[in-house]
Amino acid sequence: METVNGTGVKEFILMGFGVGQQQRFLLLIFFTTLYILTLTENITIIALVLVDAHLGRLPMYILLSNFSWLEMCYVSTTVPRMLFDLVSPGGIISFHACFLQFYIFFSLGSTECFFLSAMALDRYLAICHPLRYPQLMSQVSCSALVASCWVLGFLWHILPVTLISKLSFCGSNIIEHLLCDPGPILSLACPPLGNAPFFCVIAMNSVVLGNFCFVVLSYGVVIVTLMKTSNQGSRRKAFSTISFHLVVVTLFYGSVAGVYLTPGGENHSEITKAATLFYTAVTPFLNPLIYCLRNDQVKEALGRLWKRKAGRLKKNVSA
Numbered sequence: 001m002e003t004v005n006g007t008g009v010k011e012f013i014l015m016g017f018g019v020g021q022q023q024r025f026l027l028l029i030f031f032t033t034l035y036i037l038t039l040t041e042n043i044t045i046i047a048l049v050l051v052d053a054h055l056g057r058l059p060m061y062i063l064l065s066n067f068s069w070l071e072m073c074y075v076s077t078t079v080p081r082m083l084f085d086l087v088s089p090g091g092i093i094s095f096h097a098c099f100l101q102f103y104i105f106f107s108l109g110s111t112e113c114f115f116l117s118a119m120a121l122d123r124y125l126a127i128c129h130p131l132r133y134p135q136l137m138s139q140v141s142c143s144a145l146v147a148s149c150w151v152l153g154f155l156w157h158i159l160p161v162t163l164i165s166k167l168s169f170c171g172s173n174i175i176e177h178l179l180c181d182p183g184p185i186l187s188l189a190c191p192p193l194g195n196a197p198f199f200c201v202i203a204m205n206s207v208v209l210g211n212f213c214f215v216v217l218s219y220g221v222v223i224v225t226l227m228k229t230s231n232q233g234s235r236r237k238a239f240s241t242i243s244f245h246l247v248v249v250t251l252f253y254g255s256v257a258g259v260y261l262t263p264g265g266e267n268h269s270e271i272t273k274a275a276t277l278f279y280t281a282v283t284p285f286l287n288p289l290i291y292c293l294r295n296d297q298v299k300e301a302l303g304r305l306w307k308r309k310a311g312r313l314k315k316n317v318s319a
Contacts (some may be wrong), residue, residue: 008096009095009169009173009188010094010096011092011093011094011095011173012092012093012094012095012098012173012174012175012180012188013090013091013092013093013174014085014091014092014093014177014178014179014180015091015175015176016082016085016086016088016089016091016144016176016178017085017178017273022253024086024089025086027086028083028086029293031079031082031083031086031141032083032282034079034205034281034282034285035079035080035083035281037076038071038072038075038284038285038288039072039283040070040074040240041288042068042069042071042072042284042288042290043068043072043283044288045064045065045068045069045288046065046068046069048301049061049062049064049065049201049291049300050065052301054301055298055301059122059137059141060119060122060123061143062142062143062146063118063122063142063146064119064291066115066146066149066150067112067115067119067287067291068113068207070108070115071112071284071287071288073104073108073129073282074103074105074108074109074112074280074284075280075284075285076166077101077104077105077108077198078101078105078178078280078281079280079281081093081101081179082178082179082281082297085178086252093180098175098180099164099165099180099190100120100159100184101179101180102159102161102164102179102181102182102185103161104182105160105179105180105280106157106182106204106245106274107118107153107154107156107157108153109153109256110151110152110153110156110207111149111150111152111153111154111161112153112158113153113207113208113211113212114148114149114152114153114207114211115149116215116248116249116252117209117211117214117215118145118146118148118149119297120214120215120218120219120245120249121145121214122137122284123198123218123222123241123242123245124218124219124221124222125137125217127222127225127226127242128222134261138191139227148235154208156203157203159199159203160196160199160200160203163195163196163199163200164182164185164189164196164200166196166198167186167189167190167193167194167196168188168189168191169188169190170190171188171190172188173188174188175188177200177272177273177276178273178276178277178280179276179280181199181276182204186200194226199281205232208256208257212249212253215249215253218251219242219245219246222242225241226238226239228312244290244291245291248283248286248287248290248291250280251283251286251287252261252283255275255278255279255283256279258272258275259272259275259276259279
């Protein structure tokens with residue numbers, strides 16, 4: 001292992017997938033396809049919100065378009081590196097690149113927690129306070145909410161990442177994981193570790209548990225409100241919408257909790273790697289399908305876009 005002044009590593013080695021060449025090739029095809037489909041889905045959602053005047057005015061779809069952009073960034077932080085390691089086994093990553101991935105990945109994860117809370121808040125205001133909703137979730141309020149999610153997400157992990165990057169690494173430089181994650185990085189650091197593990201745990205648990213509790217409380221109040229309404233049609237439509245939201249929340253927080261909030265979450269066994277793959281690669285692919293592509297308003301917007309395209313094509317052919 002190369003060191004800087006005998007105490008700091010120049011590079012780490014990501015162990016990645018412990019599989020043979022044939023399995024690596026199959027994984028490469030699978031995750032490349034999944035990555036392309038994920039980008040296509042999320043680009044479609046963003047484009048629809050930008051070009052459709054009706055969707056572009058609705059706070060829920062402004063949040064969803066930002067969420068789609070977030071998912072594109074999130075999956076691009078890890079999957080291209082995984083694909084590179086599948087093509088070229090060895091997994092060498094520089095010290096600075098490793099901590100940059102660590103910071104961006106966890107910042108985007110925290111931002112996703114805040115966006116899930118923002119969308120829960122939007123549904124709470126729309127269903128529980130429908131008359132005041134246009135004022136409470138105005139364009140200005142929605143923009144401020146979106147900006148807050150991004151800013152808080154990228155501020156949340158600055159301290160723990162900085163503290164961990166200042167530690168000395170004088171042992172092995174092999175990270176038993178698919179990406180630069182605080183658990184295996186801390187296991188390579190030489191004592192004393194100082195306050196780095198404490199602040200890392202506090203940052204992770206507070207953002208995950210705090211936002212999860214807020215989401216559960218918001219949707220709990222929404223469900224109670226819907227149960228009291230006498231309009232069966234509006235109740236069924238609202239339940240359909242929030243059920244998709246709850247599926248996304250369950251997928252994200254369930255997989256994250258399985259990796260980081262359970263007693264064995266930092267062993268990074270093959271099961272942990274699989275759980276990490278699920279929330280880094282699979283959920284960004286599933287979320288657009290669950291959130292938007294099964295949504296009536298999105299289908300209507302796709303129909304309007306298709307009619308405009310067909311009309312323009314017909315005019316060009318006629319001309």
